[in-house]
Amino acid sequence: MKAIIDAAKCTHCPKCYVAKECPIKAVFRIADDEPAFIDMSLCHGCGVCAAACPKHAVMLREG
Numbered sequence: 001m002k003a004i005i006d007a008a009k010c011t012h013c014p015k016c017y018v019a020k021e022c023p024i025k026a027v028f029r030i031a032d033d034e035p036a037f038i039d040m041s042l043c044h045g046c047g048v049c050a051a052a053c054p055k056h057a058v059m060l061r062e063g
Ligand code: SF4
Pocket: 002, 003, 021, 022, 023, 024, 025, 026, 027, 038, 042, 043, 044, 045, 046, 047, 048, 049, 050
């Protein structure tokens, strides 16, 4: 599984990257006004970021 961010739903809140929810730090912010970004080469699909997102902007997909 891999986490994918729906940029249309992401409000840059920034729970998933500032609170460092991801145990392997695979979630980043590129710029203040940009959606969160997940490094797919690091993500192992644990779902922690998806559970933490208040906007339901993170989806888990096979991959
Ligand atoms: S699914 Fe897990 S490993 Fe992947 S970005 Fe989210 S918290 Fe990190």
